[in-house]
Amino acid sequence: xxxxxxxxxxxxxNGKVKALENINLTVSKGEWLAIMGPSGSGKTTLMNIxxxxxxxxxxxxxxxxISLMDVxxxxxxxxxxxxxxxxxxxxHLVPYLTALENVMVAQYYHSIPDADEALAALKRVGxxxxxxxxxxxxxxxxxxxxxxxxxxxxYPVLILADEPTGNxxxxxxxxxxxxxxxxxxxxxxxxxxxxxxxxxxxxxxxVVIEHGHIKNAxxx
Amino acid sequence: MFWxxxxxxxxxxxxxxxxxxxxxxxxVSLASAMLNVVxxxxxxxxxxxxxxxxxxxxxxxxxxxxxxxYGLSGNETHKDYLNESELGKLKTIFWTNNIVAFAPLLExxxxxxxxxxxxAIGTWFEHTMNLPTGESFITGEKEMKSWWQIDGNYPIxxxxxxxxxxxxAQSKNIKVGDTVKYNGGNLKVSGIVSGGGDExxxxxxxxxxxxxxxxxxxxxxxxxxxxxxxxxxxxxRKAAANPDLLSQQEREIWYCTAYVSAIAxxxxxxxxxxxxxxxxxxxxxxxxxxDKTQLLMLLITFLSLLSAALGVSNLVSANIMERSQELGLxxxxxxxDFSVILLILTEIFISGCIGGIFGYFAGLGLAQVIxxxxxxxxxxxxxxxxxxxxxxxxxxxxxxxxxAIRMLLSLxxxxxxxxx
Numbered sequence: 001x002x003x004x005x006x007x008x009x010x011x012x013x014n015g016k017v018k019a020l021e022n023i024n025l026t027v028s029k030g031e032w033l034a035i036m037g038p039s040g041s042g043k044t045t046l047m048n049i050x051x052x053x054x055x056x057x058x059x060x061x062x063x064x065x066i067s068l069m070d071v072x073x074x075x076x077x078x079x080x081x082x083x084x085x086x087x088x089x090x091x092h093l094v095p096y097l098t099a100l101e102n103v104m105v106a107q108y109y110h111s112i113p114d115a116d117e118a119l120a121a122l123k124r125v126g127x128x129x130x131x132x133x134x135x136x137x138x139x140x141x142x143x144x145x146x147x148x149x150x151x152x153x154x155y156p157v158l159i160l161a162d163e164p165t166g167n168x169x170x171x172x173x174x175x176x177x178x179x180x181x182x183x184x185x186x187x188x189x190x191x192x193x194x195x196x197x198x199x200x201x202x203x204x205x206x207v208v209i210e211h212g213h214i215k216n217a218x219x220x
Numbered sequence: 221m222f223w224x225x226x227x228x229x230x231x232x233x234x235x236x237x238x239x240x241x242x243x244x245x246x247x248v249s250l251a252s253a254m255l256n257v258v259x260x261x262x263x264x265x266x267x268x269x270x271x272x273x274x275x276x277x278x279x280x281x282x283x284x285x286x287x288x289x290y291g292l293s294g295n296e297t298h299k300d301y302l303n304e305s306e307l308g309k310l311k312t313i314f315w316t317n318n319i320v321a322f323a324p325l326l327e328x329x330x331x332x333x334x335x336x337x338x339x340a341i342g343t344w345f346e347h348t349m350n351l352p353t354g355e356s357f358i359t360g361e362k363e364m365k366s367w368w369q370i371d372g373n374y375p376i377x378x379x380x381x382x383x384x385x386x387x388x389a390q391s392k393n394i395k396v397g398d399t400v401k402y403n404g405g406n407l408k409v410s411g412i413v414s415g416g417g418d419e420x421x422x423x424x425x426x427x428x429x430x431x432x433x434x435x436x437x438x439x440x441x442x443x444x445x446x447x448x449x450x451x452x453x454x455x456x457r458k459a460a461a462n463p464d465l466l467s468q469q470e471r472e473i474w475y476c477t478a479y480v481s482a483i484a485x486x487x488x489x490x491x492x493x494x495x496x497x498x499x500x501x502x503x504x505x506x507x508x509x510x511d512k513t514q515l516l517m518l519l520i521t522f523l524s525l526l527s528a529a530l531g532v533s534n535l536v537s538a539n540i541m542e543r544s545q546e547l548g549l550x551x552x553x554x555x556x557d558f559s560v561i562l563l564i565l566t567e568i569f570i571s572g573c574i575g576g577i578f579g580y581f582a583g584l585g586l587a588q589v590i591x592x593x594x595x596x597x598x599x600x601x602x603x604x605x606x607x608x609x610x611x612x613x614x615x616x617x618x619x620x621x622x623x624a625i626r627m628l629l630s631l632x633x634x635x636x637x638x639x640x
Contacts, residue, residue: 053552053634074556081554092549092637096228101221108221109554150553 002062003029003157003189004050009059011045011212019045020212023059027158032180032190034203039195042212044162047193051160052080064157081110085151089163091143093135099146100131103153110154121149125179141172148179159183161192165199177202226566233539240535240568241575247528247616248576252583252609254521257590258514259602264595274322274364274444276484278302278496301326301439302494304427309490310445311351314475315483318448321363324440326430330423333401338388339422342430345374345383361424364446365415372396372411377426381410385420404433445487445496449480451510456481460498525616532620536568540624540631547628548636561628565621572617580609 004027011020020042027033037043048054049061052068055076061068064083071079093102103118122128125145135143144164151159161180165173180202184190192203200206208215230237280300302324310319326342344360351357362374375381384394389412394400400407400423407429413419431437452460456479459466463485466474474482484496540547547560555563584601591599 048634051552051634053632053637077551077554077556080552086552088637090637092545092552094225094228094546094549096232097224101224104221105225105550106553109550109559113221154554 001029002026003031003064004191005060005062006050007060009049009056009061011042011049011054012057018212020049020056023209023212023214025207025214027189027191029157029189030184030187032184032192032202032204034200034206035191035193035209036195036197036200036206037209037215041209043193043195043209045212046209047160047162047191050158050191051084051086052076082154083157085154085156085159087144087147087151087159087161087164089166091135091140091147091167093143093146093150095135098132098134099127099138099142099149102135102146103150106150106153118149118153121153122146124152125149126175139172140168141175144168144172144176145179148176152183157189159188159190161190163194163196164192165196166194173199222563222566225563226570229543229563229567230570233543236535236539236542237567237571240532241571241578243528243531243535244572244575244613244616245579245582247525247531248579248609248613249582249586250524251521251612252580252605253586253590254517254524255605255608256584256587256599256602258517258521259605260587260591260599261510261513261517264591264597264599274446275449275480275499276445276447276487276496277499278443278445278487278491278494279441281493281495283495299441300493301436301441302443302491304431304438304440306491307440307443308349308351310443310487311349311353311357313483313486313490315447315478315486318478318483320446320448321359322443322445323359323361323364324427325442325444326427326434326436326440328430328434330425330433331403332392338392339418340430340433341419341422341424342427343424344427345377345424347377364444368413368415368419370411370413372409375410375424375426378428380405380407380426380429382407382426382429383411383413383419383424384409385422385424386412386414387420388422402433404429443491445483447480447483448478449483450478452479452481455479459485521612525612529616529619532568532572532617533623536564536621536624537627540564540627544631544636548631548633551631552633552637557629560631561625564624564628568621568624569614569617572613576609576613579613580606583609 004025006023006025009020009023010018012018023046035043035046045054049056050063052063056069059069063079066079068076068079094105097105099122100115100118103121104113104115107113107118119128119131122131125148127142127145127149130138130142135146138146144167164180165176168176177199180190180192184204190203192199194200280302282300304324307322307324310322313319323343328340328342329337330340331337346358346362347360349357349359361368370383375383382400384400389395394409394412396409396411398409400409407423407425413424427440431439455470455474458470459474459479460481463471463474475485480498484498487496488494547564550560550563587599587601591597
């Protein structure tokens, strides 16, 4: 059953720069898909569109029964909040909030902050003893795990990770990948965007984008 | 959570928020100082202008009529007088507390021992009145003519002492302590007066001396009245032309406001057969000086608040640009535009209000400095300034935040988090 479906999706900036052209993609519930490609290939643009942070120029996008082409910016924010958990390459934690508060802030904008639930999310990524630390007191790997805990806290239907290991050393990269595997095993739908073949091969499926087109789709 | 975000931002970016608070404090301090001065400057200007003497002259009705219709002075016709016994009634009118001083006048001539006639004015110098209310009231030329320069002392009432005008004293070679002989007796010169008016060529005596000389017991020519008044406006000018043309409501407002014309009207009501006329130049000067002073103050207030708003605008815009990733992140994880704007406005308003409170109290101090420097007296702290300043401060903060709100609305999480 398709959770996400893109049909002939194109993105053209300023009426002339074609970032994506006629992208067709289907992601089923519980699937882990890696989107790969070199810098400038359009994979970040695709992620922004799937992550409800941008409107495509044309095509059809359906996420969990919602047509993203038919919603306005305010509704797009609402879909992003309710359906998607985001993991960023540069972690993007609020610098003056503790690890626990950084998880709770996503709850705050979604529903009601719950410290116990947020602590449980941190425990799930092995950071319950670092809950009261500020981001500046955490290593890169720990910050990324806080980011994952924040992505999970509102029970999203889709976890979207942009170069989740791009700023991590090998040990932390393995740790983060292990968490993604656990999430996948639990039935979460995951899309990782990466240029790293090592990260890409961890996914269940992989698509490669070049010059705004899907070059091929393969099963790892 | 909301307050955690606000507190965190305020503490982390405290230097910038301190600058916002200081900018608001500067604007609010100037605004509150100027507004306090504006509200108090009317009384201050009035007090300043009181130094220039009487602003109402009371004369017999017939004398006023002859002067108005035929341009004749009382010397050329049968002359009417006012009664000295009615002077106490001046302190019984509605605006009694605004009557700060008055002096009766009786003008005539004294024939000196050498046979020459010199102008003489009978008046009160420092007279204690027992009012019908049981209070006593000290009034006279000493209270009215603060600019008079006296070589010697003011005459003591009942001691047959006089002031001699400077020019007359020079022409007659009269000095302080001399005795002036006239056809009714001897007068001791207690002082030489220089005031730049008719008094420089006259002898100023006790009122009773002139009444005896002129055989007019209990009579006076006129009364100079110094009253604290509200500067004239359109209503006052309309009433001054003819109070009967006022509507009932206008009449009540006019009568219950200390316009010079209203006070003059009330004087006429209590002094029989009198005509009380405002000294128009002084009344108009009060209005003009006050209008211009208030306009200047309000202009300074507006410009200081505008500067503060521009300063706040720059600081807030820089703050938003610096925090674009953090704010973009909040949008990315589900905050809508309203939530992010509310967060930023709360931060701005907290720092602005703290600055505003400091600014208000600094403004009170500044108002006192202005009062002491310009008027040599303190400025009354008017409580109405507080809500006015609050509203102005909120407008400054809102106006200063507009560019930031615009930036926040156009802030796209995809742009600041991923680049495009």
